[in-house]
Amino acid sequence: MSFLYVYERAAKIGVKDNCIVVESEKENLKRTLPIEGVENVIIFGEASLSSNCVKQFMERDINLTWLSSRGKFFGRLESTRNVNIYRQRRQFACGEDDEFCLALAKKIVVAKVKNQITILRRYQRNRTETSVINIVDTMARLLPIMERVNNKDELMGHEGIAARNYYQGLAALVEPGFAFSGRSRQPPRDPFNSLLSFAYTLLMYDMYTAAVNRGLNPYASFLHSIRKGHPALCSDLMEEWRAVLADSLALYVTSKGIIKLDHFDKPNHDGGVYLNSDASKAFIAEYEKKVRSRSHYLTYVDYSVSFRRAIEMQCQRLAKAVEEGDPDIYQPVVIR
Structure with a gap:
């Protein structure tokens, strides 16, 4: 299982063809990563997620942690699957x-x-x-x-x-x-x-x-x-x-x-x-x-x-x- 860190400015995160897609026009960047095996996504700073991406994360039990660019904790998005x-x-x-x-x-x-x-x-x-x-x-x-x-x-x-x-x-x-x-x-x-x-x-x-x-x-x-x-x-x-x-x-x-x-x-x-x-x-x-x-x-x-x-x-x-x-x-x- 792997962790995905997103540090790119104004990144857009989505899911397409069973892959997580991270794009940033400001940094002229586009990267893809197979969604299988991703356990946790950590965002630093500004980013946006598509509704489909949020749905896929919840269905696949992928946790999303959102921090400021300086590391201040804003919150988490996670399914309730593991609540005991x-x-x-x-x-x-x-x-x-x-x-x-x-x-x-x-x-x-x-x-x-x-x-x-x-x-x-x-x-x-x-x-x-x-x-x-x-x-x-x-x-x-x-x-x-x-x-x-x-x-x-x-x-x-x-x-x-x-x-x-x-x-x-x-x-x-x-x-x-x-x-x-x-x-x-x-x-x-x-x-x-x-x-x-x-x-x-x-x-x-x-x-x-x-x-x-x-x-x-x-x-x-x-x-x-x-x-x-x-x-x-x-x-x-x-x-x-x-x-x-x-x-x-x-x-x-x-x-x-x-x-x-x-x-x-x-x-x-x-x-x-x-x-x-x-x-x-x-x-x-x-x-x-x-x-x-x-x-x-x-x-x-x-x-x-x-x-x-x-x-x-x-x-x-x-x-x-x-x-x-x-x-x-x-x-x-x-x-x-």
């Missing part, structure tokens, strides 16, 4: 169970910090002039403390300390021109933060699709606080993957010169820094390569799967944990 109200009722009940939520939150946060440590160690090998050993040691000392906490507030407090150390380590390991002083969001105020935010946006809607396809409610979380309009479950599910798929990608594209400083527009009126259109397409292409690459990181199968397939399987694992009321069924991904 029985599973969602169990999900809501588990979300009110403090013991279930704490046990699951510990698993997710500990895995997240372990993965952050691994990424720092990996990139330290190529930065012999810089050391993040003290940062890694500080983060590692937090792990047993996190496993012993008695509530989510304590857990998130220690996670916050780990996060501050982690981003300090990232800042020391990025290419000199991309150095940053810490995480900034909404808007990102420097090029590296811009890449992180963009990668997190792409990852968020991978998670959203996987959660919905497994009959889970993307807004009902166990770790993050719920709030109107925010897919908090997707934020939960992203945590173990942020360093693995998003942070490592930002480090990779900057270290290899795929994304350069001149690929960013001047700061926006809100002070935000964003990739230009062509560089955004290049970044999306690298993201797709990343999520389609295969690994053996799932502990409950003895074969390799793509990262995107692993995300889907993790959602299914969470669904089983919810239905049986047993957080130990969920096994977060920890990279090596």
Whole structure:
């Protein structure tokens, strides 16, 4: 199954002869893609869809995610085929169970910090002039403390300390021109933060699709606080993957010169820094390569799967944990 990203200005999207057709007069573009095998269409910015296209997407269970050119979420178009109200009722009940939520939150946060440590160690090998050993040691000392906490507030407090150390380590390991002083969001105020935010946006809607396809409610979380309009479950599910798929990608594209400083527009009126259109397409292409690459990181199968397939399987694992009321069924991904 594949994802289709539409970034062309004023694109028109239709379906003809069993193919998705994307046209843009402004960019003198016309492309076709067989509709079979397309699972998700993500639109950035302005685009229009024919009524037949909408109908075909609904009939074929193809999700449509609509974002601004800067990655702001507008909404989704999806069929109700995967809605599982029985599973969602169990999900809501588990979300009110403090013991279930704490046990699951510990698993997710500990895995997240372990993965952050691994990424720092990996990139330290190529930065012999810089050391993040003290940062890694500080983060590692937090792990047993996190496993012993008695509530989510304590857990998130220690996670916050780990996060501050982690981003300090990232800042020391990025290419000199991309150095940053810490995480900034909404808007990102420097090029590296811009890449992180963009990668997190792409990852968020991978998670959203996987959660919905497994009959889970993307807004009902166990770790993050719920709030109107925010897919908090997707934020939960992203945590173990942020360093693995998003942070490592930002480090990779900057270290290899795929994304350069001149690929960013001047700061926006809100002070935000964003990739230009062509560089955004290049970044999306690298993201797709990343999520389609295969690994053996799932502990409950003895074969390799793509990262995107692993995300889907993790959602299914969470669904089983919810239905049986047993957080130990969920096994977060920890990279090596």
